[in-house]
Amino acid sequence: MKLRSVTVVAVAALSLGAVSACGTAPPSSNNGGGTKAATATSAKDLGGMSALVSAAKKEGQLNVIALPPTWANYGNIIKAFQKKYGIKVNSAQPDAASQDEINAAKQLKGRDTAPDVFDLGQSVALANTSLYAPYKVQEWDSIPSQFKDANGTWVNDYGGYMSIGYDSAKVPAISHLSDLLKPAYKGKVALNGDPTQAGAAFSGVVMASLANGGSADDIAPGVTFFSKLKKAGNFVPVDPTPATIESGQTPVVIDWDYTNAAETAQLPSWKVVVPSEAVVAGYYFQAINKDAPHPAAARLWEEFLYSDQGQNLWLAGGARPVRADAMAKAGTIDKSKYDALPKVTGQPVVPTNAQTEKAAKYLSDNWSKAVS
Amino acid sequence: MRARLGRLTPALGLVPFLLYLLVFLLVPTLVVLVGSFQEGGRFSLTNIRALSDPSILHALQESVVLSGSTALLGGVLGALLAWLVVGLSPTNVVRRFVVSLCGAFAQTGGVSLAFAWIATIGLSGVVTQWFDDHLHVQLMGSGWLYALPGLILVYCYFQIPLMVIVFLPALEGLRPQWREAAVNLGASKWQYFTQVVVPLLRPAFLGSVLLLFANAFAAYATAAALVSQGSPILPLKIREGLTSEIVLGRQHLAYAIALEMVVVVAIIMVLYALLLRRSARWMR
Numbered sequence A: 001m002k003l004r005s006v007t008v009v010a011v012a013a014l015s016l017g018a019v020s021a022c023g024t025a026p027p028s029s030n031n032g033g034g035t036k037a038a039t040a041t042s043a044k045d046l047g048g049m050s051a052l053v054s055a056a057k058k059e060g061q062l063n064v065i066a067l068p069p070t071w072a073n074y075g076n077i078i079k080a081f082q083k084k085y086g087i088k089v090n091s092a093q094p095d096a097a098s099q100d101e102i103n104a105a106k107q108l109k110g111r112d113t114a115p116d117v118f119d120l121g122q123s124v125a126l127a128n129t130s131l132y133a134p135y136k137v138q139e140w141d142s143i144p145s146q147f148k149d150a151n152g153t154w155v156n157d158y159g160g161y162m163s164i165g166y167d168s169a170k171v172p173a174i175s176h177l178s179d180l181l182k183p184a185y186k187g188k189v190a191l192n193g194d195p196t197q198a199g200a201a202f203s204g205v206v207m208a209s210l211a212n213g214g215s216a217d218d219i220a221p222g223v224t225f226f227s228k229l230k231k232a233g234n235f236v237p238v239d240p241t242p243a244t245i246e247s248g249q250t251p252v253v254i255d256w257d258y259t260n261a262a263e264t265a266q267l268p269s270w271k272v273v274v275p276s277e278a279v280v281a282g283y284y285f286q287a288i289n290k291d292a293p294h295p296a297a298a299r300l301w302e303e304f305l306y307s308d309q310g311q312n313l314w315l316a317g318g319a320r321p322v323r324a325d326a327m328a329k330a331g332t333i334d335k336s337k338y339d340a341l342p343k344v345t346g347q348p349v350v351p352t353n354a355q356t357e358k359a360a361k362y363l364s365d366n367w368s369k370a371v372s
Numbered sequence B: 001m002r003a004r005l006g007r008l009t010p011a012l013g014l015v016p017f018l019l020y021l022l023v024f025l026l027v028p029t030l031v032v033l034v035g036s037f038q039e040g041g042r043f044s045l046t047n048i049r050a051l052s053d054p055s056i057l058h059a060l061q062e063s064v065v066l067s068g069s070t071a072l073l074g075g076v077l078g079a080l081l082a083w084l085v086v087g088l089s090p091t092n093v094v095r096r097f098v099v100s101l102c103g104a105f106a107q108t109g110g111v112s113l114a115f116a117w118i119a120t121i122g123l124s125g126v127v128t129q130w131f132d133d134h135l136h137v138q139l140m141g142s143g144w145l146y147a148l149p150g151l152i153l154v155y156c157y158f159q160i161p162l163m164v165i166v167f168l169p170a171l172e173g174l175r176p177q178w179r180e181a182a183v184n185l186g187a188s189k190w191q192y193f194t195q196v197v198v199p200l201l202r203p204a205f206l207g208s209v210l211l212l213f214a215n216a217f218a219a220y221a222t223a224a225a226l227v228s229q230g231s232p233i234l235p236l237k238i239r240e241g242l243t244s245e246i247v248l249g250r251q252h253l254a255y256a257i258a259l260e261m262v263v264v265v266a267i268i269m270v271l272y273a274l275l276l277r278r279s280a281r282w283m284r
Helices: A002-017 A034-039 A049-059 A074-085 A098-107 A122-127 A177-181 A199-211 A220-231 A242-246 A257-264 A295-306 A308-316 A324-330 A335-340 A353-371 B002-012 B015-036 B046-050 B054-086 B093-106 B110-121 B126-135 B148-172 B176-184 B189-218 B221-226 B234-243 B251-279
Strands: A061-065 A088-092 A117-120 A155-167 A189-191 A252-256 A270-273 A281-289
Touching (some): A049 A061, A061 A098, A074 A295, A074 A308, A117 A122, A122 A281, A177 A199, A281 A295, A308 A324, A353 B054, B046 B251, B054 B251, B110 B148, B221 B234
Parallel strands (some): A189 A252
């Protein structure tokens, strides 16, 4: 065990030496309020927002990880934060998966290149709560209680619904999942990732299951649906990206509504529909690394994300910010963007962790057989 | 003392290389080896046992079939192409063109290569659409490009040129005098080929095929971009273990699969060494 951790650190150190010249400085030495900020559970603990801002500015930097610029508008969110506070945001591995964030936090622990904050999928988030520092943002009370841990260990940040995106210039309009089995969609339907690996694809299979008489407890009908899709020759086992969508290789994509909606900006004929017979919702999880090298900046980032400005920026990326209801009531939400979100009718299903684990087991055993 | 030191100084030049080996070969191999036999911070055989799981056995089989078939196809076709090219003079334009083209193609891989194939003969590719519209032929069926046959086809795109590059020097080493000597001794063309050329080139050919096998066995990015469902081959299974957001805590299974890959390559290298020893016996 010892050997392993030493070697991992050695390898990580070597690969990071090039990235940061000051990589060996202990994190607490580069700011005075570091230790205080590291345990603060609210801005009040530090003496209010202005004290938090000045402590964060003193740190001068923030490390984020796995935030693709085109995902939920993160590109603009990072820009807005840098502009507002003059704090440099170091964005590492923008295309990494949730598990990579946790791996990076463990391997880089104690170094000033370690991630300060996380944005995680549900199962990874709930499996690693011991790594987070609890923190309650100023807007804490307007976050619905089912979307946060009571102590502030994690808080849902934004979410969306499973959707079908399609290029209306290339394929007929879609309103139900069963439409996808028609010959008009031959070789055109893609799923964003492998459901045994990616959260979005997993929720896509849950959606297919709901549409075919299954439930969050019984994912088998979803797997059967994709198997039928494959047999009909309609399923393209390619990972959809903006490149495959714009070049027409994947004219139909099953993915979160906000990632699908982001595509419309590039391709005006790209339509997004949330099938009314199978409404699956999913929220991402925001948390602060308890070993954050920039503890004050990490907390300021959270304050920014949950402020009206941060929430509206997510909304501008097509995601549903967690404070949307409260902001709609208060009239602070960007109304035109809010009304432009795909319409959703019906009771949304959010799989619990136990249901996800059970379904994951079923998928591990059956998915590759169903689609190959 | 001074003489001994003097003898050692040339060895100093080796130090960077040895350091490189240590950091990028020895250390990762040890990490993989130790990690394979651990679970939850303790010694455990769980992950080694998990290698006999049907899905991983199947991936092993597919990986070996993929690497073996593209090594053989690439080896034979690449050797033929090299044979044709070597007949031309070294300054010939066609020869220089083919060799530099092979140099470029042998290094083409990953996302761009996979996307090129998808855009050309994928389910909605340009060529596929043309055949469907004009000849009513379904080139892709239900999508074989995204499974093992597709991987074999796409891998050949870099395997054949790689074979040309590594095999050409061996062909260039065949001296014309040997052919003349054989002809003088009354050998037919066929006899010259089977009794002189084949034994001479066998070690180089097998060595090149082994290189192609290892090249395909470890290739990851091309397959990852082409096949996003079901993780049919071992490198994709390793990714699944390391980064899955759905099935958690399988990092050590990924180590075990990596160890399995090391073992497969080791077995093949031992076989190659044995073969070489037999075929080289007459040279001593």
